[in-house]
Amino acid sequence: MVKKLKIVTILILCAVLLFFSNNVLAAEFVNKCTEEEAEVIFSAMADKTDLKPGDTFTVTVSIDTNPANGLGLASADYRLVYDETQLTMVSLENGPVATDKRWSMGGPADELALANEFENARQIVWYGVNGGSGAFEITGTIFTATFRVNDDFEGDLTFYTHDNGCSAGGVEFDELGRPTTAAVKFYLKSNFDELKVGEEEKYTLGDVNQDGDINIRDVRMALEASLGKVQLTEEQKLAADVNKDGDINIRDVRLILEYSLNKITEF
Ligand SMILES: [Ca+2]
Ligand SMILES: [Ca+2]
Incomplete structure (x- = not known):
């Protein structure tokens, strides 16, 4: 009986873990430090913010600044969530950071997102890791994504990088001189809150x-x-x-x- 209970408890715990790991809720990214305090700066900028239905615009996501200790980044990731009822992705292009062969890379890839506040959420997922040993300074464009505003959409665009969808790891050496991944203060610059789709001028x-x-x-x-x-x-x-x-x-x-x-x- 006790054994059975243990198994049931473990199964429930597994189910809860699975639920939370898959069901990533979209939310606006909140910076935890100021741009001045940041050791690593990401940017995610739309080339236009005043849009009309049918317009296309391009979002460029990049790593702008590396940690000042000169040891580079051990890891970085960025995830952009958008709503297919508002936007259609036209193209997704790798930038030099995403094509750098020195990193083990995931994406960028366009995937379905289980985000409950959008009717039809998708996400662009990118991550890059190199562990710590062999870290290097890396800056530049990670990816550019071009979107078309759907013809029937008007209003504020909801375009999210959720809290755990943007992160960066730095490098430091332990007492034996081995490189380890270190927490770094990172900052995300973005103009997403200015994105608006106005009425077609008639x-x-x-x-x-x-x-x-x-x-x-x-x-x-x-x-x-x-x-x-x-x-x-x-x-x-x-x-x-x-x-x-x-x-x-x-x-x-x-x-x-x-x-x-x-x-x-x-x-
Ligand atoms: Ca007048
Ligand atoms: Ca006239």
């Missing part, structure tokens, strides 16, 4: 009557609107307010006139 600045051309008709329409003689639709108002100060007045009329006379080429 107007062209200056083309008040929305006929595809900017000419004297638009000047007249903006003038009449500024005098309250004509009511514009919301999109026409946005098109007429060429200096984007929230008001349609003589300044906008003049700018549209100058544009229509080719005296200016943009608003």
Whole structure:
């Protein structure tokens, strides 16, 4: 009976361990030190943050700074979680860090992620290890991933590196002079919290009557609107307010006139 209980307990423990090791919950990465205190700096930067449905953008993930002791990194990993209901991955390219043959490397690979807050989560997983002996300074791009914003998506993009999905190990020597993996303070720089997908613009600045051309008709329409003689639709108002100060007045009329006379080429 006691033996049976022990086996059951061990089985339950195994099940719990398995559950937690597989079921990685997506969460925003929280830096545990400041950039100034960091010995290792990672960056994960999107090349654009103001996006429209259908736009593509590229995220570059890199190791920017190694520990100051000059012994390099013994290990590093980075995991990026995205939501397939928001984005489709177009390409995933290895950078020089990921192709460096001196490291034993995993990925980068695009995999399903069991993250419960996304409808359809995927993750790009990358890790590199070299143990400690033979560690070396390594900086540069790990990978670049290009994404396309889904046509039906609008709002804030959720793009996560979860807490245990970014780490770095340094090197130090024990009392016998053997290299061992040491904890290092690392910092992740990212502009992911600025990623936004706005509505597709359905107007062209200056083309008040929305006929595809900017000419004297638009000047007249903006003038009449500024005098309250004509009511514009919301999109026409946005098109007429060429200096984007929230008001349609003589300044906008003049700018549209100058544009229509080719005296200016943009608003
Ligand atoms: Ca027009
Ligand atoms: Ca204006």
